[in-house]
Amino acid sequence: MPQTVVITGASGGIGRAAAREFARRGDRVGLVARGRTGLEAAAREVRELGGEALVAEADVSDHEAVHTAAEEVERHFGPIDVWVNVAFTSVFAPFTEIGADEFRRVTEVSYLGFVNGTREALARMIPRDRGTIVQVGSALGQRSIPLQSAYCGAKHAVNGFTSSIRTELMHDGSNVHITVVQMPAVNTPQFSWVLSRLPKHPQPVPPIYQPEVAARAVVHAARRPRRKQYYVGASTVGTLLADKVAAGLLDRYLARTGYDSQQTETDVDDDRHANLWAPADGDGSEGGEKGRDYGAHGIFDDSSHDRSAQVWLSQHARLAWSASAALAAAGAAAAVWAARRTT
Template identity: 70%
Template sequence: MPQTVVITGASAGIGRATAREFGKRGADVVLIARGRAGLDAAAKEVESLGGRPLVQVADTCDARQVEAAADAAEQAFGPIDVWINCAFTSVFAPFDEITAEEFRRVTEVTYLGFVNGTRSALLRMLPRDRGTIVQVGSALGERAIPLQSAYCGAKHAINGFTSSLRTELLHRGSNVRVTIAQMPAVNTPQFSWVRSRLPRHPQPVPPIYQPEVAARGVVHAADHPGRKQYYIGASTLATVWANRLAPALLDRYLARTGFDSQQTDLRPPSGESNLFEPVDRPGGGDHGAHGIFDDSAHSHSFEAVLARHPAAVASVLALGAGVAATAKAALSRRVHANAA
């Protein structure tokens, strides 16, 4: 029997690339997003790769729409085996330039959309005592950066919500599993359609990875949901450890570099944003999985290989902690010397 996999945010970016990966397996893939053009294109890709697609147009911030999509999924393909929450939206701007309506919208989609998807998945998985939920998280859920306060807040909330849920599942002895795949900077179309008030075109903070790297990480997490979370990309791991060992120093570093590192030399996008309405509606075109940073994005990740070998990861983490502690001590001595 093929797997039944539900993916929110499946019309572009990581969700789109993940749909392709499951299509290669011959899975039944339920594609949920707002943009019809992107969904239809994703469905064609899944089918061409050997899978069976089902398109469901839905806004994940609306629990009723998500629940209707879940019903349609099981009517078409049977019990849901894997549910992947990936849909999001964002605003690039200093916090005081983001309106209350914009901040609420980012939170409703990027955080509550995950809550709604998780609820619909659990309603079906808990009675059967089986199933896997994968939350597509971010390094920014561990370490916030400037200009993305709404998105960072939502990703932090996903971590807290999922940790709470995990303990509840452990308490009841459930065989339903939930895990998080924490992502690095990824070359997705969001940087060209996100709402931005920056003077230049936004970009992911380098190093940048291709969506296929992220998708392989999501699939691995779905196959091995026993771990609490997976860090996709060496930069994600480095960010987590730097924040744990020297958060105040990292604050200062990001205050100096975090504005320029999130902007290119290009003019800001001139088109509409996807904050309240999809930009890939009929007539608007399909945006695919990739953004405009193909020339600088990595197609492989050394850490992704390590993730399949936990003993190696432990060794790398121990080494990284030692190096980071040494660097922190050296930097602290330099700061004190300069102060004196």
């Protein structure tokens, strides 16, 4: 049955890919972001894939703008069933080279934007006692890396905030669900529009996954919300495990490799458009590139994976465990048979 879905950050990257995945299910999708060009392109894709689309321009750091967007979606499509918080921005630079206003801006979008979206979703879902909120998180929300202090801080905050909300819903016996999908490095346009003070073009730390891998995980989480969280990509799981068992060693490794691994060998373009203060895909009036649609993918298609075995295993944990148990039992039986043959 089609649902009403709101996605923030829907004009590009994971949000854009998630909008397409929901559209394939015939859902009604409210597309929230700042960039008009990307939003309109996303709306066309949603309609072409069999869904319904509504464009709602809003800066998620502005709680009144998010409220207006939510009201508009419900006027057109009815009650919101799923709310997906994706929108973020960042600065690639050592902390000492990030201005106070820049750090605050990243926090307002990448953390308070999730708070604002969650508030609007809960205001509608709690009285109806149904609905799901999906927070698009990151492995960097549990294991920080150099050059992304503002973003890592915001993602850590999202995890703490979400855990608090989850326990409040549990206390109330609510049927509203909230879950986090922790993402790996993803090939999105952010590396082409993020504000960067690095000498070379920024890149995600390999291995890199295509946004469709992340989007499928988001849709799965919306359909089957896990009480705590989902992990996407073996690199996410491996990083978090390493942080638990050898945090000090991982610190030293990241200090040695974290700068080079987040940069290509290509110099940064002088005319690069950053989206910290205005959308890179706006109407041209605020410094963005008029008429440019960045889409879901970044510039790393050639080195990105379009599948993740770990995602399948995490979504089919019982089946995977049963298969492992069956294989173990078969192996044990074979060993017993072999032992008997030799006696």
